[in-house]
Amino acid sequence: MAASLSRIPPQTIAADRTCFMALQSLSDYAPQNPIYSIAAIQQREISLAQAAQTISRLLEALDQARKQENELAHLFHETMLGARQQVISQYGADSAVVEIIGLKRKSDRKRPAQRKATT
Numbered sequence: 001m002a003a004s005l006s007r008i009p010p011q012t013i014a015a016d017r018t019c020f021m022a023l024q025s026l027s028d029y030a031p032q033n034p035i036y037s038i039a040a041i042q043q044r045e046i047s048l049a050q051a052a053q054t055i056s057r058l059l060e061a062l063d064q065a066r067k068q069e070n071e072l073a074h075l076f077h078e079t080m081l082g083a084r085q086q087v088i089s090q091y092g093a094d095s096a097v098v099e100i101i102g103l104k105r106k107s108d109r110k111r112p113a114q115r116k117a118t119t
Contacts, residue, residue: 094107
């Protein structure tokens with residue numbers, strides 16, 4: 001096994017599968033080491049396929065969880081926007097409570113300055 005466990009490119013795995021199919025067609029293949037037997041290689045290929053299916057299912061579940069989180073975040077944000085409007089309507093736009101919820105009081109807003117006309 002390699003010292004580094006970096007991800008092997010899909011093209012390399014595809015080439016390995018092609019090689020394995022060719023190896024299966026050899027009727028007189030009899031390795032000295034049983035690790036390299038057809039049955040052992042087949043079991044590892046099955047394990048690899050199962051791991052890939054597991055990753056695929058988990059990625060799909062992650063995608064669904066992200067969508068749900070996004071929908072809930074939008075719902076929460078819309079609710080908070082409505083709550084801010086409720087505070088303004090209940091206490092008034094110039095109330096100190098408006099500052100408590102993170103908004104500016106109406107009296108704290110800078111009034112637009114009059115522009116001088118250029119001639």
